[in-house]
Amino acid sequence: MSEPVEQPPVAPRLGDPAGARKTVSIRLATLADAEAIRTIYNVEVENHTSTFDLVARSVEEQRSWLTERSGAFAAVVATMANRDGEERVVGFASLSPYKERAAYRPTVENSVYVSRDHGGLGIGRTMMEHLIELARDSGFHSMIARIEASSEASRALHVACGFELVGVEKEVGRKFNRWLSTAVMQKML
Structure with missing residues (x-):
């Protein structure tokens, strides 16, 4: 699965030059990607509620x-x-382990982050579809997404990829001086 997967061109965003089309490629991450991943993630840590992390990652932590x-x-x-x-x-x-106990091993949790400069281009969906195939190929039975409950875009992405809402954990986190709830979404593989 380490071969890059070429995806069809994604639609240009408003404001892109007329006719501009960009192709997204999906590949397994390497240690050389640590800084780029850290940069994308830390924007979310420091400015948004898409992650409940409160402290930005160092390059060593990302590696x-x-x-x-x-x-x-x-x-x-x-x-x-x-x-x-x-x-x-x-x-x-x-893809990450869902829980530590052995009985949970057939279930996997997913995370998806797209650079704020590239939102709305279908990149998140392309990565999700790739993750779903990786999870199936690895023999997992179900996939769980834990999403900050007010994130309509992330919830819509998961619905578009076949996830359904299975519950809401109310006010389980606190960030930016406000209580945050988590929508739990699941896809059977």
Whole structure:
């Protein structure tokens, strides 16, 4: 599964030059992607509620996180060529153990993050579809997403990929001086 997966061109955002089309590629993440992933993630940590993390990651912490993402618990990146033709990481997604106890092993949890500069281009959905296939190929039975409950875009992405809402954990986190709830969504594989 380490071969890059070329996806069809994604629609340009409003404001892009007329006729501009960009192609997104999905591949397994490597340690060389640590800084790009960290940059995308830390924007969310420091400015948004898409993650309940409160402290930005260092490059070393991001490398450690990537090292833990191998085999069935993979991390992937979405890349797009910039104007100079250089590939740039514009998003990342991962599979993680759902819970520590052995009976939960057939279930996996997913995470998907797209650079704020590249939202609305279908990159999140492309990565989700790739993650779902990775999870199926690895023999998982179900996939869980834990989403900050007011995130309509993330919930819509998961619904579009076949997830359904199975519950809401009310006021389980606190960030930016407000209580946050978690929508739990599930897809049977």
